[in-house]
Amino acid sequence: MTDFAPRVSTRTGQHGRVDHRQEGKVVTTPAFVDAHVHATATGLALTGLDLRGCRSLADLLGRVEAFARSGRGRVVLGTGWDDTGWPERRPPTCQELDRAAYGGAVYLARVDVHSAVVSSALLAAAPEARSAEGFDDGGHVRLEAHHVVRRAAYAGITSDQRRVAQRATRARAAALGIGSLQEMSGPEVAGRVDLEALLYLAATEPGPAVLAYWGELGGFDVVTDLGLAGAGGDLFCDGSFGSHTAALGTPYTDAPTSGHLRYADEHVADHVRQATAAGIQAGFHVIGDAAIDQVVRAVELVATELGLDAVRAAGHRLEHAEMPRPEHISSMARLGMLASVQPAFDAAWGGPEAMYALRLGAGRAATLNPLAAYAAAGVPLA
Structure with missing residues (x-):
């Protein structure tokens, strides 16, 4: 707290606080991330x-x-x-x-x-x-x-x-x-x-x-030069359900496609391998179950090569991770991986008649964004 003031305001304070001020009283709460x-x-x-x-x-x-x-x-x-x-x-x-x-x-x-x-x-x-x-x-x-x-x-x-x-x-x-x-x-x-x-x-x-990530395969020079948080973020392994580009294990309900995996398995594994060896957090944009599977398998492979402790220490991260299978969630917990999730996606596109159901059918749509399952398994959520 920096001072008391007889006015009403809300501002972002030091160290990520939010100060709510009214008539000489201050209530300090943690700011959102x-x-x-x-x-x-x-x-x-x-x-x-x-x-x-x-x-x-x-x-x-x-x-x-x-x-x-x-x-x-x-x-x-x-x-x-x-x-x-x-x-x-x-x-x-x-x-x-x-x-x-x-x-x-x-x-x-x-x-x-x-x-x-x-x-x-x-x-x-x-x-x-x-x-x-x-x-x-x-x-x-x-x-x-x-x-x-x-x-x-x-x-x-x-x-x-x-x-x-x-x-x-x-x-x-x-x-x-x-x-x-x-x-x-x-x-x-x-x-x-x-x-x-x-x-x-x-x-x-x-x-x-601002904490920044750089999404480029092998882009570790940028991470080092700029002192960034990690070599990941929107490193696109697939796309989105709405654009029919999220990579699925079985085809979309409303289009004759299963989406698109952007990178070969060995390129994803090499990125994880380099990041783990350097002690840098890697991360990937993954939405469909096939994309999640590709990255989880890559981290599993690197864990066998460099050791589980090294992989867990890096805390590799998945962006969105909307369509995990149960085995993905348990593997992520064991490998010390994080999931950066967006509940607002489900609020916007979830439900029996909204976009998720249109693209995937009601059954698959109902399994998306299992935040409680992530939390119960011990996968940290961002």
């Missing part, structure tokens, strides 16, 4: 084109047109659309975005941020996307094509835009009583320049602390 953050993307949504409330395709196109008119030629960056509840049941096409944005560059990320729709102008700036896996002539990009166009879109962000967005995220976090943000950065999320800017902002301006 947000364990999975993309500061720039969140800030752009807070300050720019937030598409979460769109009720239809026409609604989205109208918002894009209005934003483009006031955008002064800048790339239209939007996020949050979800076509599963729209009457059209489809995202906009490249041609529709071209008309809405007057021919400008457009990047609109789906609500899960694992696919996007883009305009012709943005594709012209990233021609390699056309030959990448996940490209679609209609402008709906997934997998590697999505990573390519996202890098092109974010390359157009100015330093001033980035600073405004990152400040907005930290300000919003502080207002919610969040005292620490765990940034999930990487070359395909926002890049090193973006991460360095965020770390500088957190070191020089008041607000929530």
Whole structure:
């Protein structure tokens, strides 16, 4: 506590406290920790084109047109659309975005941020996307094509835009009583320049602390150079249910695919091996059961090579881990692994008629995000 004051306010104090002040009395409580953050993307949504409330395709196109008119030629960056509840049941096409944005560059990320729709102008700036896996002539990009166009879109962000967005995220976090943000950065999320800017902002301006991860296979030089928390975070082993890219052991209910594993088993194991040997926490984005299985098997292998104690000391981490099998949970507990989970996902997409059930069927959907099972087995939750 720093002082007593006869006023009402809430602020983030030192060491992650939140101070609630009223009429000379102070109650100090622990601040929240947000364990999975993309500061720039969140800030752009807070300050720019937030598409979460769109009720239809026409609604989205109208918002894009209005934003483009006031955008002064800048790339239209939007996020949050979800076509599963729209009457059209489809995202906009490249041609529709071209008309809405007057021919400008457009990047609109789906609500899960694992696919996007883009305009012709943005594709012209990233021609390699056309030959990448996940490209679609209609402008709906997934997998590697999505990573390519996202890098092109974010390359157009100015330093001033980035600073405004990152400040907005930290300000919003502080207002919610969040005292620490765990940034999930990487070359395909926002890049090193973006991460360095965020770390500088957190070191020089008041607000929530920032603990950062770098999601790149073998990217240990960045972790060491910048003094980061670990070599993981959004190191994408798969995608998301909504975009049909989360890797499943059996196919989706509503599409003839089982999703996509991005890396070979040996590459995942090598990353875990290098991290364990260096005493660095590794981490992976895994949502489907096949992706969770791949990483758990990799950690099991490294434990046989370097010893269980070394693996447990590293505390390797899974982001999301929504669809574990019972054997995954018991293995994670034995291997000292952590699960960074998002209950808000289940609140948004769970239930017998929502997106999870649409993609997976009600039976599989009901097994997702077993937080109680994780806790009962002794798997720490972030």
